[in-house]
Amino acid sequence: MAVRAERVHATREQLLTAAERLFAERGVFAVSNRQVSEAAGQGNNTAVGYHFGTKTDLVRAIVRRHAAPIERLQQRMVAEAGDSADVRDWVACLVRPLTEHLADMGNPTWYARFSAQVMTDPALRGIVLEEAYTSPTMMRIVDGLNRCRPELPPEIRAERDDMARQVIVHMCAERERALADDAPTPRPSWHDAATGMIDAIAGLWLAPATIPTREEAS
Amino acid sequence: MAVRAERVHATREQLLTAAERLFAERGVFAVSNRQVSEAAGQGNNTAVGYHFGTKTDLVRAIVRRHAAPIERLQQRMVAEAGDSADVRDWVACLVRPLTEHLADMGNPTWYARFSAQVMTDPALRGIVLEEAYTSPTMMRIVDGLNRCRPELPPEIRAERDDMARQVIVHMCAERERALADDAPTPRPSWHDAATGMIDAIAGLWLAPATIPTREEAS
DNA sequence: ATTTAATTCAGTCAATTGACTTAAGGCTGA
DNA sequence: TCAGCCTTAAGTCAATTGACTGAATTAAAT
Missing domain, CATH: 1.10.357 (Tetracycline Repressor; domain 2)
Known part of the structure; x- marks a missing residue:
């Protein structure tokens, strides 16, 4: 029952971690949602959008x-x-x-x-x-x-x-x-x-x- | 002799002023060079590039x-x-x-x-x-x-x-x-x-x- | 007056972006 | 077991961006 939830949670964590690092190193607005998704190892280029919504929502999650x-x-x-x-x-x-x-x-x-x-x-x-x-x-x-x-x-x-x-x-x-x-x-x-x-x-x-x-x- | 130099100087000042305002209000990376040029009343969408170069150079000029x-x-x-x-x-x-x-x-x-x-x-x-x-x-x-x-x-x-x-x-x-x-x-x-x-x-x-x-x- | 060169304008280009669509994968729960 | 749905993947779209192009403008120099 928890396998799925865990996987999703792991994906979200990867996205958050990648975003935090890229934002800190290159600047929040210099990094696109795509770059975050790719850096998190998600082939899906809309992963950020799917899990968090806008960049503002991603920032709030971090x-x-x-x-x-x-x-x-x-x-x-x-x-x-x-x-x-x-x-x-x-x-x-x-x-x-x-x-x-x-x-x-x-x-x-x-x-x-x-x-x-x-x-x-x-x-x-x-x-x-x-x-x-x-x-x-x-x-x-x-x-x-x-x-x-x-x-x-x-x-x-x-x-x-x-x-x-x-x-x-x-x-x-x-x-x-x-x-x-x-x-x-x-x-x-x-x-x-x-x-x-x-x-x-x-x-x-x-x-x-x-x-x-x-x-x-x- | 100075008429031309004055015009150029005025254009540069307009660009700098517009950039400063837009950067402060919306964020440096949320504003494109085009938007700066337009806000400065320059029909030329490459005015920033022509007068200053990159955005970094524009920031330095400000x-x-x-x-x-x-x-x-x-x-x-x-x-x-x-x-x-x-x-x-x-x-x-x-x-x-x-x-x-x-x-x-x-x-x-x-x-x-x-x-x-x-x-x-x-x-x-x-x-x-x-x-x-x-x-x-x-x-x-x-x-x-x-x-x-x-x-x-x-x-x-x-x-x-x-x-x-x-x-x-x-x-x-x-x-x-x-x-x-x-x-x-x-x-x-x-x-x-x-x-x-x-x-x-x-x-x-x-x-x-x-x-x-x-x-x-x- | 005519030429020259710097500035401004307008159009275009490939690249990137956020958002959307569709399909595939696989856990969940009956 | 198997149908359903959430997640992921992959491709596409219009819009925007920085950069490039060539032409029009116009002050300056000859």
């Missing part, structure tokens, strides 16, 4: 595949953080689930580069925001972070939250790129890279905010 | 067009900074030239979104790095910044320099997007947005760095 294990790691860390008032604890909840997930997958990985591209593309960024940044777990992390600096105006908290996200996504992509190119990296492991990000982002969050004044020079 | 005025602003700010040992002064040299340039161009702008995409695309990122991040002025800024934290290991300084860049590029893109969509922005002006970034990036630079230890848990 995001979802990683969102699940990452969220599991997030939940564990949020539970550990409890009701901490230490910025570092919450920043770690933001950083470590992704870096650990990347570390778990071994080398090479493609998801960080893929993710950075998707987040930057006007037609695709909505997908990641919906799939990965609206979960209840993510809300709790943002909340925990905000409670560490209650005196900051909400707009500035939102701003810094955004900055932290950008740093994480794009620094992971950068490191992944370096690993793929056999280029030197500032840190020997994903864990250490995460530590560097946590240091920096904690500093970013704890930095004093210039009070906007009315008579400031243009 | 980057160059903005690099010049931005670098002028950088030079002015670097001169003001002198040999300051204040992180904020050097971070400002990194942030304000871009935000001022965007402010100078009025609303809407497209360069920040364009730039963020190009920086993230595996085939194009090299262009910006060459054209905008290797100038002597940029070197001096990085140098000034590094001298503010001489005790940090060079890899960590490189890492934080990278983080600062990512924050600037992508937060500007985010703000530009919000302006284009008539969405609310955390800050009323590019100048204020820059202040927010400078606060945060200064904090990022000044944050204490965890000393890597050998017996850290994996």
